[in-house]
Amino acid sequence: MAVTAVPERTARQQPRPSVGSVASSAPAPLLQVEGLKTQFPTRGGWLTAVNEVSFELAPGTVLGVLGESGSGKSAMLRTILGLQPKSARISGEVILEGRDLIAMSARERAAMRGSSVSMVFQDPMTALDPVFSVEQQLVETIRRHHPMSGEEARGRALELLHLVQIPSPERRLKAYPYELSGGMRQRIVIAMALVSNPTLLLADEPTTALDVTVQARVLDLFHELKGREGMSIIFVTHDLSVAAEIADEIAVMYAGRIVEQGSVEELVRSPQHPYTRGLLEANVRPGQADRPEAIRGAPPNLANLPPGCSFAPRCDLVEDACWSALPEPVHVSASHFARCRLVTASESN
């Protein structure tokens, strides 16, 4: 998995680049997320699930988003897609193909969903409507975005089932979700996401709920999709090995923020943030005899974040200064940064 630093990444290094400044040096990114913030009202005040997240995604690349439960990775995907409840407070920009998904009307956003951007959910057992057949659910999706006859749509549905490698697709088309295995259902969810050849595919832990053997095959399918022209994928997972396998780049999320981001190679070879290192150590390696090292403590309360580094309470290397000020991103290379004051910037930066 050769990963090369893409030149336009430099644009991201400025804390808040305007849209115009990006176009100057590099091809326009497919997706540009700027200062995205998602908050939910709770009794204890506003809970910040996604906190000032900014990143860019070049056409045809896969961004793995890594983090433990509650780190805001799923909330981020839902915010990008506009699936958050009305009570949520959302700010920032999500610019896909030059249009801001946050600013546009709900109607426009609904038209983009399933065509330009679509999503694969975590649990295929609950993601499909149990009382409609696979065919009905596929055909309605196809006809929503492409005006065609029911007969044509059925043909297209069959093609899609072939594409996601479902055995005897004619028979599966007539089936109801409860008649299919988890892996098969996830393939159908993926087929639905591919209806309009989206330029951006959001995958929310798409293999987590599956059996290990099925996991591997669904992951293979994602590998194949990766090669499809122009499609970028944001692949959310808590499993580093999965992220390393599928992604070109990995962003590590903690308490709603991206705390480290870099190419897979850089991130795995030289993790900078203590949290990323913790995650790597928590992973079982082949031939490892002793138990993997777990990160001590639990993620912070998102409704009441400390002023400084969110990871400070769990960090073994914590210094006094960590508690007071939020660390700025420090670049160790053009394509690799970490939000930790202990990291020293590379000289080229």
Added chain:
Amino acid sequence: MATIIGRRVAMAIPTLFGVSILIWLLLSILPGDPLAFLLPQDATPADREQLSADLGLDRPLVVRYVSWVGDVMTGDFGYSPFRRRDVSELIATAWTNTAILAGVSAVFGLTIGVAAGTLAGVYRGSLIDRAVTGLAIVGLSVPSFWIGILLLILFSAQWGLLPAGGIGSLEDGYLDYAKHLVMPVIAGSLITIAITARVTRASIVETYQLEFVDLLRAKGLREYQVLLHVSKNAMSPVLTTAGLQIGYLLGGSVLIETIFSWPGLGQLVFNAISARDLLVVQATTLVIAVTFVLLNLAVDILQIAFDPRQKAAG
């Protein structure tokens, strides 16, 4: 599909038999002498025995039950000495009258209940939701006879817009017939509206929180398409309640039928109980019970039609 329906029907048969045994036993064992009302004051014990033998009351319980079930199966519910009519004839007339009232009330009540509940569920937390939820509580708490009397006072006594009671005759035209129905339908379906609205709202709200709704939206479906999916999924509890409601309506409301002098099952059974007309009480109870069982069967079959998973469950 056909075999599952067949199985459900087969399961209903023992229920029906159980119901018939219960009803029959209840009235045969209950204290109270049915002969006392039929015999003259100065009857001798010999007269009593004679009448008992004539009516077949001297035979053992089992024999009497079997012969009763046999008669019932052939549509013979016996003769009411009080009304001087065949019980089957009394029941047929009363059932038809009640069925008309129940049918109109059910269509009216379920339509409004489902519509209001759906609106409240879709716009949860809105003004509509609060209005529907509030009115549903009022509808459940206010007794139907009170509403009935209120309607009578206003529309009949005060404004003279609607007939005070009785069943219309089609000979006087459909409008007259309909006018007779208005008040009993409104008073009688109030509870149906309230219960249906509450169940529908709860089911819709619950279904909207399921994960597949997110996927429907992620696919870009329009909100009305999402609502179609949600409605079909939310159908099950609404169907069950609807079946129960229609069952109650078909049982005939004693209160509503008495207030509006509607000659239905409720009135028939009320009069029969007062007169100790046991055969009529027995027959009416049986008809109501059988209606319930058949309605539940129909609801079961509809559930299968709406939810394919039930086919697998059998």
